[in-house]
Structures are given as structure tokens and as C-alpha cells.
Amino acid sequence: MTDLSLNGLATRPAQVxxxxxxxxxxxxxxxxxxRLASRLYDAGTGVVAVDRRTVYWSYIPHGFVATxxxxxxxxxxxxxxxxxxxDDRAPAGMPLRFHRRMARRVDKNRLRFLPLHLAxxxxxxxxxxxxxxxxxxxxxxxxxxxxxxxxxxxxxxAAVRGLADxxxxxxxxxxxxxxxxxxxxxLAAAFVVPHPDDYxxxxxxxxxxxxxxxxxxxAMYGRPVPEFRARVEAAAVRSLADLRAAARAQQDEWxxxxxxxxxxxxxxxxYTYEFVHELGPYRLSRLxxxxxxxxxxxxxxxxxxxxxxxxxxxxxRLSENQVRRGHLLTxxxxxxxxxxxxxxxxxxxxxxxxxxxxxxxxGYLLRQDVRDHYRARLRRGGA
Amino acid sequence: MTRDETGxxxxxxxxxxxxxxxxxxxTGQREFHSGADEQGLSLDFLHQYLLGNYRDLYAATLAxxxxxxxxxxxxxxxxxxxxxxxxxxxxxxxxxxxxxxDLLPPQRVYGLFRDLRRARVNNRRTRAIxxxxxxxxxxxxxxxxxxxxxxxxxxxxxxLAPGGELGPFLFAWGRPAAYTTPIxxxxxxxxxxxxxxxxxxxxxxxxxxxxxxVPRGAFLERIAxxxxxxxxxxxxxxxxxxxxxxxxADLTTMPLTRLASYVLALPLEDRERRRAELTEALRAAARRTAGEQAGRWGTVAAVLDDSFSAYGSGQKRRRPLxxxxxxxxxxxxxxxxYTPLWLSGRADALTVxxxxxxxxxERILDGLELAPDRLVIVSDGWDNAPPGLAGxxxxxxxxxxxxxxxxxxxxxxxxxxxxxxxxxRLAPTVPTAGIRxxxxxVALVELAQFAEGRxxxxxxxxxxxRRVADFLREGPVTEVVTPPTREAS
Numbered sequence: 001m002t003d004l005s006l007n008g009l010a011t012r013p014a015q016v017x018x019x020x021x022x023x024x025x026x027x028x029x030x031x032x033x034x035r036l037a038s039r040l041y042d043a044g045t046g047v048v049a050v051d052r053r054t055v056y057w058s059y060i061p062h063g064f065v066a067t068x069x070x071x072x073x074x075x076x077x078x079x080x081x082x083x084x085x086x087d088d089r090a091p092a093g094m095p096l097r098f099h100r101r102m103a104r105r106v107d108k109n110r111l112r113f114l115p116l117h118l119a120x121x122x123x124x125x126x127x128x129x130x131x132x133x134x135x136x137x138x139x140x141x142x143x144x145x146x147x148x149x150x151x152x153x154x155x156x157x158a159a160v161r162g163l164a165d166x167x168x169x170x171x172x173x174x175x176x177x178x179x180x181x182x183x184x185x186x187l188a189a190a191f192v193v194p195h196p197d198d199y200x201x202x203x204x205x206x207x208x209x210x211x212x213x214x215x216x217x218x219a220m221y222g223r224p225v226p227e228f229r230a231r232v233e234a235a236a237v238r239s240l241a242d243l244r245a246a247a248r249a250q251q252d253e254w255x256x257x258x259x260x261x262x263x264x265x266x267x268x269x270x271y272t273y274e275f276v277h278e279l280g281p282y283r284l285s286r287l288x289x290x291x292x293x294x295x296x297x298x299x300x301x302x303x304x305x306x307x308x309x310x311x312x313x314x315x316x317r318l319s320e321n322q323v324r325r326g327h328l329l330t331x332x333x334x335x336x337x338x339x340x341x342x343x344x345x346x347x348x349x350x351x352x353x354x355x356x357x358x359x360x361x362x363g364y365l366l367r368q369d370v371r372d373h374y375r376a377r378l379r380r381g382g383a
Numbered sequence: 384m385t386r387d388e389t390g391x392x393x394x395x396x397x398x399x400x401x402x403x404x405x406x407x408x409x410t411g412q413r414e415f416h417s418g419a420d421e422q423g424l425s426l427d428f429l430h431q432y433l434l435g436n437y438r439d440l441y442a443a444t445l446a447x448x449x450x451x452x453x454x455x456x457x458x459x460x461x462x463x464x465x466x467x468x469x470x471x472x473x474x475x476x477x478x479x480x481x482x483x484x485d486l487l488p489p490q491r492v493y494g495l496f497r498d499l500r501r502a503r504v505n506n507r508r509t510r511a512i513x514x515x516x517x518x519x520x521x522x523x524x525x526x527x528x529x530x531x532x533x534x535x536x537x538x539x540x541x542x543l544a545p546g547g548e549l550g551p552f553l554f555a556w557g558r559p560a561a562y563t564t565p566i567x568x569x570x571x572x573x574x575x576x577x578x579x580x581x582x583x584x585x586x587x588x589x590x591x592x593x594x595x596x597v598p599r600g601a602f603l604e605r606i607a608x609x610x611x612x613x614x615x616x617x618x619x620x621x622x623x624x625x626x627x628x629x630x631x632a633d634l635t636t637m638p639l640t641r642l643a644s645y646v647l648a649l650p651l652e653d654r655e656r657r658r659a660e661l662t663e664a665l666r667a668a669a670r671r672t673a674g675e676q677a678g679r680w681g682t683v684a685a686v687l688d689d690s691f692s693a694y695g696s697g698q699k700r701r702r703p704l705x706x707x708x709x710x711x712x713x714x715x716x717x718x719x720x721y722t723p724l725w726l727s728g729r730a731d732a733l734t735v736x737x738x739x740x741x742x743x744x745e746r747i748l749d750g751l752e753l754a755p756d757r758l759v760i761v762s763d764g765w766d767n768a769p770p771g772l773a774g775x776x777x778x779x780x781x782x783x784x785x786x787x788x789x790x791x792x793x794x795x796x797x798x799x800x801x802x803x804x805x806x807x808r809l810a811p812t813v814p815t816a817g818i819r820x821x822x823x824x825v826a827l828v829e830l831a832q833f834a835e836g837r838x839x840x841x842x843x844x845x846x847x848x849r850r851v852a853d854f855l856r857e858g859p860v861t862e863v864v865t866p867p868t869r870e871a872s
Contacts, residue, residue, distance in 0.1 A: 171692060171740040171741060172691065174727070228770070231771075234779050244748050247772055254769060
């Protein structure tokens, strides 16, 4: 598998609002045969109806809330799903139970992403199924259920300062199929869909989406970011044609700069792909970063086709703590969830590894007596 | 004092021009990029600043084409701080305010009076202004019915004695068994009799219709002859949905910008279907507005903003786009040879809608390539694809490619930017003027040319004095408030 790249998408000039920078991605040719599930379109978005004859496959983004169930209660899609357009069954989802008062406030028929921590926990649980080999140290619960949903620090877009306004005043380009969201110039999320109509339907849902604490803090404490204003050297211009060429060059320069430098962390990352599903020419995979510390790491889901053209992408920027936890889990997974070999691979003592597992909040994965044992050893000062 | 006179003068001139731009465009309503609070706060600051520093210039702006919202604010601020003015200033202000109030719609004036009452401003000049304005109303009984509580407040506030039956009508209603004034009698009967309410003004009849449970469609059908011109325009579409075909606005008599707003509010299919009718109405309004200037502008290219931000806000729906559309038709009438350049690249003006980014730089280049006599840019100035390119293009055009100014470039901006206390500018070399109604286009473009070189305060004062003199002369002489001699001492 090649590296992640924005194949088939062109970068357009960014639009800035306070500390938020939104970079539009435009497709020359929209993808017509993969579209947002028509049931989502029916949910009263007011966009042009999708022509059933041209649509062959559809997708439902992860964490997407809609009235999937027959009894009309809202549910969230669990993991992005790729399916036949004609497939009318409810997708694998998590029913949402609201308190009475909340349910009244929430408009059930609006397109939105799951406004809870659930989506992120789901991500982690999806990515890590738990110990694959039943070493004696792991608890029953860890073996049976893997990583159970746990609270991850994440903020809805509404809590990220300036994001709601930035999305509101953003002027969607014709043919726009994606956007990169920056807070204080840290890449917060990448979002790409196959068709401009899908994008228009989903643009506002970005405010219901999840952002890590890093992004929240950057947006909160960061200063407004400057625009990259066009600059043309006056001395070199002799005619209007020169001026036009200079203007065009500005645009290309920006696109190159953005893809190489600003989105470098996302596009230049070292990813592991897990294939989930293949349908027609399309392939849904999950994106796992290398969990290297001190650099921006993104997890996400993507759909691409045989030619490597990117159809759908959605990423979540991990915070430093989450990267650390992920690092620990990948190390464990790489060593078949065996404590001794993992500790050796990390170059630390077993007691230290167990301490780290507990500090990362994964203590419940280990049997209680094992934890007590290591804790006692640590207290005695032994290794 | 060894103050640098010219420096201070320049700043004063700039402040005044800044304020004029704001007072033409800002209405204290929500805009695309800022909320109503920010707009109000920002505008209020400008008013206080100008009032505190240049009181006479501030008053003089009443003679310019400032919008109604700001005219009311200026009048209010002047009256609230009347004690700070010299007697001569007060006299001048009184005449300006009185003249301006004659031009304002009555509901705005009544609003101002109530506002003064709330602010507990009841000086002699305020009372004189209220008294004279109310005395000049053509039909006090009609006002008393249509603006009943406002009239009541004004009368109370200014200690006036309403003549005839108005006293009992306003303050002791229900007392007389019958009125002799026809409209008052109709109003009394409308409480009991459905047929009577159709002789009342629409806004009053609406309440009675609801009370009598008259179906909306039937009500609109019968009230149609009583509707004012703008009510007719506003209600036409909803009346059609209710099956009241009698509500028909004569589009050819409507003011240009209102008409453009109306057209933009129609769904695209309707605009397509009624293409001939709408185009003809817009052209007629444009021709009427252009007057004798029609066809005198030479070759004109216009860059017109139909980016998403031209939507305005929920409060000012599609206002920036409506101004652009109205300007389009007006320039078509003014120019001998006219090329419109919409930002989205569409060629058909009638089906224009706010969508997409703002690639101003590229479209300005397209416009300059046509080598017109005049390039007019109508945009809110949020150049974002890429940002700042319009400014660069205009700068290089002026300094390198057209230093002789063969082509006049003017930027007209319909949106007040609350954060900058001004309308957003594109480049320092290109004059930017605020615009509220396309009808003022000609005056604004001329004024912008005049403002291109940096205007000194003496020129500005002279210009304002001329405008004030014209403004006061236009009005009927009887309107002038003559203050009692005691006050002047």
C-alpha cells in the first residue's frame, strides 16, 4: 500500500477565521458511483436527490447519527460502512438513549456526527481488539471484551473556540469535496467525501465532530493565525498577462506549500492499514499511525479505489497522551500481548511496564492479583 | 497651541469619511461576518466619537445619504446632548433634524420620539421638534389610528394638546358613542363589524382580522386596495399562496434595490418563468434611476460579488447580492458598453444566487483586460481565493500598468465591517465607498473620485456646507424650527 495522499484532489486557498484555518480540497471530477447513503439524504437535508441509477455503492461515516432503527430511535453508525446502494438494512450501529429532556432538544432527523466521546472510544476499541493470546496475566474481562469503551478526552467542535463561526462563514468552493481543519496551524482533522453534494450536506456536521484536547487548547489559547496573502513582485510585471501569470503562480505555490509543509504531518506519516471491507472497486480501510511520540499522529478511516484515488477520508488528531497509550498498545500487540517480551523490547523492567499500563488507564486489563503482585514488588524496591 | 494643523486636519477628514461610509451601510443588524451586537456596539462607538470630537460635522452628515437607522441615531444623539452645544449650533442642528425627519418614514420618527421619551430627553428643542413635525403631518387622525400608542407617547412627552376628537380617542377611548371623523369612526366600528376593518390601514386591520377570525386569504383579497406600495410588494407572494390574487404589485414602479431583493427572494424556477416580466421591471427601474445620466458612462466593466457571503444574514437576507444585482441593471442603463463579471463566472444576472468563494483578484484582472473607461467593483471586500490578490492586482495596475489613470477603478462596499469601523477596503490606491441602495451609485462614484486624492478638511467642510445648504433649501420653508429667543440667550 502506498502512502496516504490526496489523489484526485486539488488544494485551494485557505480561509481563515480567528485561529481556525480551513483548507478546501476540490475534485475536478466528482465520484458518482459512491455516495452518502440515500437514507441520510432523505433525512431532510434539502439537497438534490441522488439519482438511483447512477449510484452503485454507498457509505455511512463512522459515528453518524440517524434514525436507522425501525422504531424511530436515533442510532450511531459504528465504524464507517461501505455497502450496496440498494441495501436497505440498518447498519451496524449503537442505539443512543437520551434522557427525555435531551431527546426533545435533539433534532433526530438532522445529519450529525455522534456528539459523544463514544465515537472515539469506538475507534480505539475497533483498532485494538484486546489480547489475542490468553496469557495468564490478562483479566477475564480483557479477554472476553477487549478494550471496553472508556472515557477519552475529546471535545465536540462546538467547544472548539471559533470553529463554529469559521465553518459558518466558510465559502464552499464549487466542486469542493473535502476540507482540512487547522487550529493554530495544527492539523485537527481531514475530511474528504466522494461528491460535492455529499460535502455540502456534511459541511456543517463538522461542528458536531470530535476534536482532541490538543486542538481544543490550541484554539482556546492560540492567537488568530495570519492569512497567507498573495504577494506579487511589481518590478517583474510589464503587462496584464504577466500579472495573471504571477497570480496563477501564487496559487500553485500555496498548494505546493500546503501539501508539503502544512499537511506534511498527515501525508508524510507512517501508517498501517487494516482492510475492513471491499465492495466493487472500493476498499474501506482503517488507518493506524506509527504512534511515534512528539509528532502529529492521526487515526482515521478511508475509502479508495483500485487506481488509488481517495474517495473518503476522515481523520482524528490524537493528543500526546493518546499517542502514548497507543504506543503502549501497539508494543503489546507486536509482542503478542506478553508482558515479559514487551518489557524487554521496550528496555524496561516488567514492574515498570505494568506501572505504565496502569498509568495509561489500562489497569483493568490485568488480573487484580497480578497488579497487586507487581505493585508489591515495586514497593519493595525490587525489579 | 503648536499643533500640527494639517496632520490633525487630515485625521479629521478621514474620520468623517469613515463615519459617512459607516452611516451609509451599517444598520445595526446582523451581517454575514458579525453579529447584531458587534455591529451595534461598533456603530455606537463611531457615533459617540464623532459627536464628541466634531459636533458640527456630525450634524452636517444628516444632509448626506446616510441611511434611516443612522439618521435617527444622529438626531437622537444630538438631542440628548443638546446642552453641550452652543446656541448657534443648536439652531443649525434643529433645522437639520427637522428637515431630515420630514424625509424619514413616519414609523421611524415615532420610534425616535419614543426613544427620546425612554431616554428622558425632554428639552425645549425636543418638544419643539416633535410639535412641529406632528403639526406638519397631513392626516393626524390617520396617524393616530395607525401608530396609536406611539402618537400617544409623543403627545404626552411633548405636552401637546391634540385637536378635535383625537384627545378622547387617544386617552379615553370608548367614551364617545360615535366619532365624527370618518377614520376614527371606522376604527370604532371595526371592533364589532367585520366589514369596517377593510377601510383601515393594513397593519391595524390585520389585528382586527385576527380578532374576528377572518381567514387570511379572504382578508388579503379585500384589504388589497388599502395596501401601501411596499406592503404590496412584500405580501404579493404569500398572498398568492393564500389565493388572494388581488394583491398585485406593479413591479415597474418599485425602487430598484427593493425590486432586486424581491427578485432574489423568488425561487429559481419562478425567476425563469417570469424572466421577461422581471427583467423588464428591473430595466425600467434602472432607467428611471439613471435619469439623464443614461448612456453617458462610456465603456464600463463591473465585478459583481455573488460569493456565499453575499447572502448577508437572516436579518438582511441577500442584501449585498441585491445591491450588486441592482447595480448591475443600473450600470447597464448608465453605460454605453457594459460587461458584467460575476465572481461565480455566471453570465445570467437574473438567476444569480450566493454561492462559492470570492476570487476577486482574478475577476478584476478579467475586467482590466477589457480596457474599460471605468471599472466598478461591488463586493463586501472579503477577498479569499487567494486572499489579498485583489489588492496586489490593483496596486500593480495603478503603479506599473496604468499610472496615467486611463481607467477609473471604484470599489463600492455594501457591508459595514464592525471590527474595522469602516467598510473593508481592497487597496489604498482604489477609493472605497459604502453603498446602501444602488440608487446612490452615481453620486457615490463621483464622490469616490473626489476622495481619491486625499481630501483636506477645508475642502470637506466646504463640500458639507454646500450639501447642507442644498439639503435645507430643498425642503418647504415652513418646516424650519424657530427657537424662542429666550433659549438663544
